[in-house]
Amino acid sequence: MPTPCYVAIDIGGTKTIVAAMSAERELLERRRIDTPLTPQEGLSAIAALVSEVAAGRAIRGMGVSAGGPLEYRTGVISPLNLPKWRNVPVKAALEDRFGTAVSVDVDTNAAALAEFRFASPECTRLLYVTVSTGVGGGFILDGSIYRGGQGSHPEVGHQAIPARIPRGGSVRCACGAAGCLEAIVSGAAIQKIYGVTADKLSTAQWDEVAYNLGQGLRNMAVIYAPSLIALGGGVTIGGGQRFLEGARAVVQEELKIVPLPEIKVSALGYDTALFGALALAMQAG
Ligand SMILES: [Zn+2]
Known part of the structure; x- marks a missing residue:
């Protein structure tokens, strides 16, 4: 058999x-x-x-x-x-x-569950965030997927952030709201804002995207108070260590009242x- x-x-x-x-x-x-x-x-x-x-x-x-x-x-x-x-x-x-x-x-809930089960099974408050074509996430609370009201899925990519973008101004998201994280740091947004794909960004531009992502992570950290934030997706992987450090520095600097979570790249790669x-x-x- x-x-x-x-x-x-x-x-x-x-x-x-x-x-x-x-x-x-x-x-x-x-x-x-x-x-x-x-x-x-x-x-x-x-x-x-x-x-x-x-x-x-x-x-x-x-x-x-x-x-x-x-x-x-x-x-x-x-x-x-x-x-x-x-x-x-x-x-x-x-x-x-x-x-x-x-x-x-x-998909983002599934990825969060996998990160918990296969990489951090001891973690009781795990937030998984993907930065790829879009931005999304999933929160694992005591081993289970956190659900919103009416079975809904919290959309971490559609929070407004105080962003640094070239030429200033605001960016409107495809969802209809202004200033969404997804409309600023996703692969599609990078292409729209900087005129190049993420792999062609200059170091200074990467630093700006890292700063903006850090603002989003800071919001998530202060609201969910996770012990771990695992970052996945093509933009995260492409940005590498310097990108991660840049985002983490913003959280470290701006997160005041709740404990600083561990922030790392997802163990599951692509x-x-x-x-x-x-x-x-x-x-x-
Ligand atoms: Zn949006």
Whole structure:
């Protein structure tokens, strides 16, 4: 009998990854496809890949990580990054098909759970923040994902910050509000504000982005009072140590009343989405 596995499914805006993994994060099988434009095609492609990667192994649990908004209890997703996927019952479809428990959550919550489970299992107040194309996060409180009212997901990227930006002025976010962190430090914002992609920023520009991120982290630290802030995403990884130090310096300087949290780069590198889906699968099974 082959050993049982967990199935991790990451439904991204452009790519979907389906993988069979062991509880020790050992990758058994992995498939990557362009995310189908319609949910009908998407669900049938995903189901076929699940059978393929499981390859006859018993499936202990499945985890699905997707963009928000979604309803985590029912596992119905309407990811903004997939315009034709509206009210798609991913959880019910996979549970009916495979007879295995499926846990569905927002990608940043999944990443936060993975950071907790695989990198900092002792941490009781863990805030995960990703700085990539957008900015988002998830907060793990005593081992569970912190939820907002009506099952909502707190949007840390849409807090206003006192930013330093070239030419001054304010920046309006795609969400409609002014001065959102995401509209200032995300990969898309960097390109808009500085006219270059993050990898082409000068040292002085990186320092400015680090300062702005630090203001956002300071707000999060004073409100959530986490013991650890783990930073992930392409901009964080691209910025490297100096970027992290710059953001941390702002928090250190400006955080007055609550204890200074540890601030570090996520231990999961570029694989947060997949490890996130695995953490959800382990929670489901
Ligand atoms: Zn916003």
